[in-house]
Amino acid sequence: MQITTDFLILGSGIAGLSFALRAQTYGHVVVVTKREASEAATSWAQGGVAAVLSPEDSFEKHVEDTMVAGAGLCHQVVVDICAREAPEAIQWLAETGARFSRDGDGQYELGREGGHSERRIVHAGDISGREIERALLDAVRASPNITLLEWHMGVDLITLSKFGGPDQCVGAYVLDERAGQVKTILSRATVLATGGAGKVYLYTSNPDVATGDGVAMAFRAGAEVANMEFYQFHPTVLYEPRAKSFLVSEALRGEGAVLRTLTGEAFMARHHALSDLAPRDVVARAIDYEMKRSGSEHVLLDISGRPADFVRSRFPNIHAECMRFGIDMTREPIPVVPAAHYMCGGVTSDLHGRTTLPGLWAIGETACTGLHGANRLASNSLLEGLVFARRAVERLVGQLEELRAAPHPSVPEWQTGSAAPSDEAVVVSHNWDELRRLMWNYVGIVRSDARLRRAGRRVALLEEEIREYYWRHLVTRDLLELRNIATVAQLIIASAASRQESRGLHFTIDHEATLDSWAQDTVVKRGVSAHLRGR
Ligand SMILES: Cc1cc2nc3c(=O)[nH]c(=O)nc-3n(C[C@H](O)[C@H](O)[C@H](O)COP(=O)(O)OP(=O)(O)OC[C@H]3O[C@@H](n4cnc5c(N)ncnc54)[C@H](O)[C@@H]3O)c2cc1C
Numbered sequence: 001m002q003i004t005t006d007f008l009i010l011g012s013g014i015a016g017l018s019f020a021l022r023a024q025t026y027g028h029v030v031v032v033t034k035r036e037a038s039e040a041a042t043s044w045a046q047g048g049v050a051a052v053l054s055p056e057d058s059f060e061k062h063v064e065d066t067m068v069a070g071a072g073l074c075h076q077v078v079v080d081i082c083a084r085e086a087p088e089a090i091q092w093l094a095e096t097g098a099r100f101s102r103d104g105d106g107q108y109e110l111g112r113e114g115g116h117s118e119r120r121i122v123h124a125g126d127i128s129g130r131e132i133e134r135a136l137l138d139a140v141r142a143s144p145n146i147t148l149l150e151w152h153m154g155v156d157l158i159t160l161s162k163f164g165g166p167d168q169c170v171g172a173y174v175l176d177e178r179a180g181q182v183k184t185i186l187s188r189a190t191v192l193a194t195g196g197a198g199k200v201y202l203y204t205s206n207p208d209v210a211t212g213d214g215v216a217m218a219f220r221a222g223a224e225v226a227n228m229e230f231y232q233f234h235p236t237v238l239y240e241p242r243a244k245s246f247l248v249s250e251a252l253r254g255e256g257a258v259l260r261t262l263t264g265e266a267f268m269a270r271h272h273a274l275s276d277l278a279p280r281d282v283v284a285r286a287i288d289y290e291m292k293r294s295g296s297e298h299v300l301l302d303i304s305g306r307p308a309d310f311v312r313s314r315f316p317n318i319h320a321e322c323m324r325f326g327i328d329m330t331r332e333p334i335p336v337v338p339a340a341h342y343m344c345g346g347v348t349s350d351l352h353g354r355t356t357l358p359g360l361w362a363i364g365e366t367a368c369t370g371l372h373g374a375n376r377l378a379s380n381s382l383l384e385g386l387v388f389a390r391r392a393v394e395r396l397v398g399q400l401e402e403l404r405a406a407p408h409p410s411v412p413e414w415q416t417g418s419a420a421p422s423d424e425a426v427v428v429s430h431n432w433d434e435l436r437r438l439m440w441n442y443v444g445i446v447r448s449d450a451r452l453r454r455a456g457r458r459v460a461l462l463e464e465e466i467r468e469y470y471w472r473h474l475v476t477r478d479l480l481e482l483r484n485i486a487t488v489a490q491l492i493i494a495s496a497a498s499r500q501e502s503r504g505l506h507f508t509i510d511h512e513a514t515l516d517s518w519a520q521d522t523v524v525k526r527g528v529s530a531h532l533r534g535r
Helices: 014-023 059-069 076-096 128-141 213-221 280-294 308-314 316-324 381-397 400-405 425-442 449-472 477-498
Strands: 002-010 029-032 146-149 152-161 167-176 181-192 231-238 258-260 299-302 334-343 346-348 360-362 521-525 528-533
Touching: 002 014, 002 167, 002 400, 014 029, 014 128, 014 381, 029 152, 029 181, 059 076, 076 128, 076 381, 128 146, 128 381, 152 181, 152 213, 152 477, 167 213, 181 213, 181 400, 213 346, 213 360, 213 477, 231 280, 258 280, 280 299, 280 334, 308 316, 346 360, 425 449, 425 477, 449 477, 477 521, 477 528
Parallel strands: 002 029, 002 181, 029 146, 181 360
Antiparallel strands: 152 167, 167 181, 231 334, 258 299, 299 334, 521 528
């Protein structure tokens, strides 16, 4: 089955939906998303969106905070753009229907988070992402020019070389999970907005959909991928075996919560001058250190020093979730552990979301724009999705007539060949477990040359086994995701092994110093091993 459209977007988080809404006035849009549309990291965001909106704040301060967190790798031009375009992005979201928390005067109530020198987090209580996703989805569903296909998963990008020129992306093969059929979708512009890859690690704050599909698809199609060694670990995910990846927002520390060992000792002052407001990589490493030192499986986050009414009204969602497990955060500390949270690297994209593969755009967490550098400042990622969705559409509409001038190319339908239905689902689930555990143990918060070598060897074997299984069996979502996390794991390992220094989120005990000569991006491409590239 073949579908043709102007804009094909893979992913229905903040980046994909914003792009769809901005693009719908110019052409027809198809959004494919692999589960229900609201299943996206966006829906899980608690903190909010960073934007300079108070008179005490300035663009320069937002830029400075972002650059400091990024540990020398942020692209200043991108940081400037995001800081300056943030207020417009917030206004657009509000006009689209997002209801943010306001004070008695009707002004946005601005929160503060770790690494930010001012209050600048626009939020909707502590369910900011859920509210943003609701507003965007309502608007998308009301648009006659947008077709939203749920339970449709991008399998691979379709590339063609026209007249012997370089490869070009002309659409994607997409698995319609309910029909068990792979469809061919041809488009003038294909946009990856597939989010992050937290599921590559055993512990993650991310939803199940975060399997790095966009990065893996782009890499297979020949696009460049950058800075994959910089995976951010959120310091504080609820430590409760019955809870599924529940994040305890950094906004708690912004409002005075203190990290303590199990014996009640506050420990962050020993690790950083900003104490509990230190950047999150420092906090995650400090917790990792304290857990290893004491042999404990978690630490404690204590906000019981603030008035109970304030805690309940500022963090109603976190309070309710903790209460579900019998933890009353107004009176006792919350048990927490670090978990894989945010992919700072991704598909290399320029100031207008263009990747190195013509016809392919990447926005949101799946892209590497240069905003985050070696470490992301909290609440800059929703912002990045908004800003780059707009910039990509603005540039693309100018080219649309030209793109429409040629007919869609003719491409082969998806071939199943002699592939059989998956006979041993256990192979898939076993490999999932092994990969994620391996990544956690060897390629996690603290790395070493030997651990990376070991991980590299084992993942290569697993990847071979998965590839063989993939070609012999009909595709399913589980199998496709497994194939993608294996590719992403290899990209993380290769990038980490090539960076022989510690910087931002990449910390290795064999090269603890940060070296000026290494202040460059790590890039990797199919057939070209990971290497540094100056800017
Ligand atoms: C718990 C949590 C809290 C966070 N809090 C904040 C915060 O307060 N502020 C902030 O700025 N950031 C926060 N972040 C990060 C932020 O939420 C994400 O970076 C951002 O939402 C990413 O948006 P996105 O549109 O790029 O991807 P997502 O929102 O993750 O959406 C990706 C979409 O792609 C779909 N998809 C994936 N693969 C495929 C495929 N192969 N085919 C089709 N569809 C596919 C998914 O189903 C999903 O719909 C948080 C993240 C988490 C997990």
